Amino acid sequence: MLKVLVSGCLAGRPIRFNETSVPVCSPIWEKWAAEGRLVHFCPELAVGFPVPRPAAEIVGGTAAGVLDGAAHVREVDGRDVTDLFRLAARRALHRAVEANVALAVLVDGSPTCGSSTVYDGSFAGRTVPGRGVAAEELQRHGIPVFHEGQLEQAASLLEELERNDLVAPDLPLAERLPRP
Template sequence: MRKVLVSACLMGRRVRYDGRAKTVEDDVVARWREEGRLVVHCPEVAGGLPVPRPPAEIEPGATAAEVLAGRARILTPDGRDVTGHFVDGARAALATARAHGVGVAVLKESSPSCGLHEVYDGSFTGRKAPGEGVTARLLQEHGVAVFTENEIARAAERLRALEHV
């Protein structure tokens, strides 16, 4: 049985930078929980960041791939470089996915770790830009299909396809 890596904040864990959760209520996720498929993980906490913590964003104009390659940073509003925590957390997520036989991941959109289609633009003004977070990028580079909390039905389809190969 293939497992599903899921952002801890989506499962009600209070691990976000502001100490809150972004709990997702979904019948598919409930079924996955009952089946023992869920592997709950917060890359930012796994990377050593506390809860609560200052918000962090990928610097303006940079990409997750550049962060992973060491050519861009993730910063807090006061300019503190927290890149190492985010990269360590992404690597921990990948290790967790491999250890548990994860087939798909459902991650929190817009996060500098978990965003898939968009992330905050680095200005700390609440504006978003197309792009992905470092964990989403690293998982995809290593063959894990990544979806957002708004794409759970698609994640379930992909999981079924993986299990019927």
């Protein structure tokens, strides 16, 4: 059975920067949970960020730029947390490999997990198209990333992968990933 890496806050736990959660209520989610497919993981907690914590945004570029050293992640007070966000991305990838996941469903808008939008770096509440740093790292390594509003698309891909045997369940994810 193929697994799905999911943001820890999607489980209803109040672990986001502002002590909130993003609970998911969906028959797809409930089915995956009952089947034991969900692998909950919060990259920010995995590197020691507290709850609550200051808001953080990608500044001066994109998540790809953060991973490549051309952009930064800063907290609202100006503290540079780029290295911690890079480490969080690596830990998310490691967890995905360890759990042998086929895809990820991550909370959108986050500088870590955003899959289609992130905040623009101005701390003015404006979003722009883009990915968070962990979402970018997973994508770079061939792990499709969806947000919580894309469960139907994620479920379709998961079914296709299993139906067409496109992912060999006995082959560890690390051996299936393309090399960056």
